[in-house]
Amino acid sequence: MSRYWSDIVSKLQPYVAGEQPRIPGLVKLNTNENPYGPSPRALEAIGQATDDRLRLYPDPSATELRETIAARHALTADEVFVGNGSDEVLAHVFQALLKHDLPLLYPDVTYSFYPTYSLLYGIEAIEIPVDDRFQIRLADYDRPCGAIIIPNPNAPTGIGLPLADIEALVATHPDAVVVIDEAYVDFGGESAIPLISRYPNLLVIQTLSKSRSFAGLRVGFALGQRELIEALVRVKDSFNSYPLDRLAQVAATAAIQDEAWFETCRKKLIASRDHLVTELEALDFEVLPSQANFIFARHESRSGAALLAALRERDILVRLFAKPRIADFLRISIGTDEECAGLVAALKAIL
Ligand code: PMP
Helix, strand or coil: CCHHHHHHHHHCCCCCCCCCCCCCCCEECCCCCCCCCCCHHHHHHHHHHCCHHHHCCCCCCCHHHHHHHHHHCCCCHHHEEEECHHHHHHHHHHHHHCCCCCCEEEECCCCCHHHHHHHHHCCCEEEECCCCCCCCCHHHHCCCCCEEEEECCCCCCCCCCCHHHHHHHHHHCCCCEEEEECCCHHHCCCCCHHHHHHCCCEEEEEECCCCCCCCCCCCEEEEECHHHHHHHHHHHHCCCCCCCCHHHHHHHHHHHHCHHHHHHHHHHHHHHHHHHHHHHHHCCEEECCCCCCEEEEEECCCCHHHHHHHHHHCCEECECCCCHHHCCCEEEECCCHHHHHHHHHHHHHHC
């Protein structure tokens, strides 16, 4: 075999996704899915679009969906880019960063796709350590860079940054693209979208996987001023002319329009999260302050690996991360109140 291909196998370290088990009946609190399901209006839209039209290619620009997203955020459709989940949108962002001669900065505890994409595309990246309370310190980003990417709230910690901090970061790096990954922002974080009109270097990324409960549909989007979005469109058009299928386009459009469903589900999840934090603290867990649909918690005396295994025996899935600094933390996605109560009962039996 060509040595170049064996090099890929030996050197590339792909992102390892959380377990998606085929066994029914497990309580799945491991990959931050939303337990409440997508908007019924979106499911109806999929039904109505499932016919002979599936033989036709979809709208390559997903115009209606982009217009719908734009209208919700007081933007125009040419300030919206859509892709197959925010992972694909991020891949396009990293491909656009290839042309930079200055490094990309991101926190050392963050979404593990960033190092994966940096490695894949050969982008020079510098990991900026979070402090001993896992907080992002903005002063540490005051260094020459071509781009900065920060999830807000951060993953897997759940810790959010106030909008004033995001604005300071964007304002002090006018020559760098600042990418704010808002996968979890709808669970109590502050979105940077209102800053877009004032900062041509700001790109905000969101997903329908979490607060819209559409992880299985794969729709994400980026918002920013026209030139940044046009750069992403050029990258995308050089890669895949039809990024979103017909069903994803109609379902995502209907999901974005269903504000009532969105509000009800996200408020329920925020309330369940806050209740779960209290319960876990009573069981001697240290829980980081979360603005997401998950919590990041470690126990005073039990290792993360032991707890994960004991929960797995009781058919409850949670997630661990390999990085030594966070290896003892369990990341627990917020489920229904019954699922959270089941988790607490299991932990009481284990501890
Ligand atoms: N960004 C962050 C911070 C995430 O945790 C995730 C979910 N794994 C994503 C982006 C990607 O989500 P999706 O591709 O489902 O939109």
